[in-house]
Amino acid sequence: MRTFRALYATLPVFTVTVLLGLLGPVRSLGSGTANLPSEPHLSPAASYLSRLAVQGGAPEAAMLTHRDSPVPHDDYRSTGPGIARDDHFRAGSATKTFVATVVLQLVCEGRLQLSESVDRYLPGLVRGNGNDGRRITLRSLLTHTSGLYDYTADTSARPLSPGAAVRAALSHRPASSPGSYAYSNTNYVLLGLVVRRVTGHDYATEIRRRVLIPLRLTGTSFPGARTGLPEPHGRGYSRDPADGTLRDVTAFDPRPAGAAGELISTLTDLSRFYAALLGGRLLPPGMLATLLDTAPTHGVYAMGIYPQRLSCGVTVWGHNGHIAGSYVRTAATRDGHHVLTFRVNTDTLSDASLEPALLTAEFCPPEEHPGRQARQRPVRQHPTR
Template sequence: MPTLRALFVAPLLLALLGLGATPLPEESFPTPAMSHLSRFVAGGGAPTAALLARRASTAPYDTFRSTGPGIRRADRFRAGSVTKTFVAAVVLQLAGEGRLRLSDPVDRLLPGLIRGNGNDGRRITLRALLDHTSGLNDYTADASARPLSAADAVRVALSHRPTGAPGHYAYANTNYVVLGLVVRRVTGHDYATEIRRRIINPLRLTGTSLPGARTTLPSPHGRGFTRDPADGTLRDVTALDPRGAGAAGELISTLDDLDRFYTALLGGEILRPAELAAMLDTTATHGVYGLGVYPQRLSCGLTVWGHNGHITGSRVRTAATRDGRHVLTYRVDTDALADAEALETALLDAEFCARAPTVRAP
């Protein structure tokens, strides 16, 4: 799994990422992953946690489970870096339409934007932005900066030397902020408009939005918490200014919508075969990251695809089989989750490596 830097990590902004079968009633068929969910609270320190698993097969299921009343299936939440998959899908659609090429240097579309301090947009391609091999510094790593626009974020990144030469994998939120500017240059519309037009509206993702400068979550929603470094107590950070995340992580969504999105994406509803193949190509990163998605190999040998999101007050992860017919999204209402990777891996192993539930005749 790639090392993903959370958006809005303190002190930055004091906080700052159908299925083909009729779904069965939620919680009809308990799955092995459900028993792991409580560990996010008991071991990870999250106030509450929830998951939604879907499988289209001879034994289809659609199962929601939560650890308490403070987190519901219909809740809107901040999805953090899951935004990157949406942005990547738009860029790949534009490539499929011939409006840009992944081999285009950034400077061809955004002349002079990336220049100075060892950074050079003439040597960085759009593909390198998509798979984090650009070498650009991650603007969220600068603890002294509080950028509230894409231009601000780029300036912060360019105040630092590159993290490595182009071609070296280094996850950086700056890459997707720049891609948001690319979308505007190519289409004449901001990335949020293009995501709504190309993905949210066609898939009817009614709980998904890009808030811009809106600091509150749409209803219904729960709360979001972060841990105060001074005394370790959880602090409510439900309301925050998402502009610093932008195209790297401002998305708001729901469990149902994220399951639906990744099912459609991997099932070929959003991208044509050539563009989907490009998205899943991890050659440049030696198997670590594709274009807006990453693979994770589980203990049983199965590889799942998706992305995680880690933003103030929220941690999210969606993973799906290559065909999109088995997908799980979980979320917790805090970014301060102890042993997060171990808990997540155990959850995914339990869901994807166990046998599907058996349907009993009524």
């Protein structure tokens, strides 16, 4: 299965080298025994938290589950004191779901059209090296079928603005033919510029007004040039490929991520957002169906959100986020009534099979699916930026 680089892993070599050089090595936090709550009826999904530490090589992990029925219930679990329910952390590409939601709200208002070209809204911006914004639609940006080169793959670039990120992408020929699925952060940087063009406000302002405030997501923010995290927060670590030690990367410049991945959030806020989105609180039914349409990518990706079919036949919807010092994943049932968000405070899981196994344990419990397969089927690896 194809694996995808983390956004942090594709930041310019200069940026990564300086960051690690200034911070220096820290004690390897290893994979000791996880300190899960001692309860007689620990859920199968919660038991995977210790595996994220032991098998996945994460310092610590946390998980929040929410069910609306039969009685609304939240369940929080963690592996140790260094990671907490209310911590703020970098959510990486979960940002894309927020951006896609606002774009489709603007479509509902008649201010954008999915079939219109990028060039209509950003005249002349996407040109050169075989790239032509006149042949790229907003729909293709949302579904990663534009063919545009992913600017984060260019390790010689250090884009600190959306314009610089686009220029870095356009210095390369298209990465794929238009219409074929190829995940590219450039698509969502362009969508952020489109939102600014039609509203007069940057994407962060529009997301705050349209999503964060109505849903009371008080733990979610867009840092801009701020290098730190809001309080409370724990530490974020990245494993040095040279010697395996973990280095503290809690503070860094998030501007290269932009509309593709700069979001800071909490377990509670991410769970609440995806529940509200899938539950129809942010988009009318027809537009929500458009958001979830995977036809352009043959089932791989929708618009800022993707499905994953589990071995028991259940399909969950959500997104992951993979950025310096943080990996997070939210998955939910189609109606948003059952949501799982888990995170680890490092950007690398050494065992990729843990994630689908954890989702299967949560959404396919034996008592609900007695005939389900004992093992999770192989699944397509999704972007982790």
